[in-house]
Amino acid sequence: MKGLMADRDTMIKVCKLYYLEDLTQSEIAKLVGISRPQVSRLLTKAKNEGIVRIEIDSGSLGNSEEISLEMKERFGLKNVIVADEGTEVGTITSIAISAAKFLPDYVKNGQLVGISWGRTLYETVERVVFNGELPNTTFIPLIGGVGQLRHEYQMNSIVEKIANSFHSNRYYLFTPYDLV
Incomplete structure (x- = not known):
């Protein structure tokens, strides 16, 4: 010892x-x-072992409003949301929180909304809070995903969860991601 x-x-x-x-x-x-x-x-x-933690202050990049405005002007975008940065897990969470706040304002009744897969999208859908119903909106997976390792990141699971959040319709796609 x-x-x-x-x-x-x-x-x-x-x-x-x-x-x-x-x-x-x-x-x-x-x-x-x-x-x-x-x-x-x-x-x-x-x-x-976590005895040393390195932190980078990226304040020199400007605040998120400045970055958002510059991206809108440079790329001709209508809306830009800049998430806070952090560690990999912190960045994913930050993106998910920002996206979850954004979605209820932009998903409209009668839309067909394509959904992809992955950890960030899963974390976003977990955080969506919507206090209405969009009975004529339908969520669909954009690609297959049968056989993905983690069930919660699988597209059909994400489609189910987000459709439930918006009280909407959903369709599933039961095909593999890769046919080769």
Whole structure:
């Protein structure tokens, strides 16, 4: 147990020297008495174990309203929603929250709405809140998806869920995604 704690203490010391004191890996290796590749491995291990978390402030990109306006002007778009960024999971959640807020305002009664598949779309559909009914709207899968690994990401499941949210019709497509 003592060796394990010593390794962790060394890892934390190496991280502080590298990230807070701005020493090079070679300088740290000499100071701590280990090789430069060992320093590199300790830094990687610290990131993997969550001891070190790297955050990037992208505030220099501008706020979402500025980005939205620029994209509308540049590409001639009517509506642009810019989701907050974050980690991969955080970005997916942010996109899903933004899209779920957007959908109820843009899905209209009488439309035929094509639905695709995937984690982001699944997360979006999970968050849709609609307090009305669109009895003449129909949701359909755009491509097949029988045999996809995760049931909740499968198109027919997503179509079912979103049609229920909008109190609408749905059709299913029972074909594989890839016929080859």
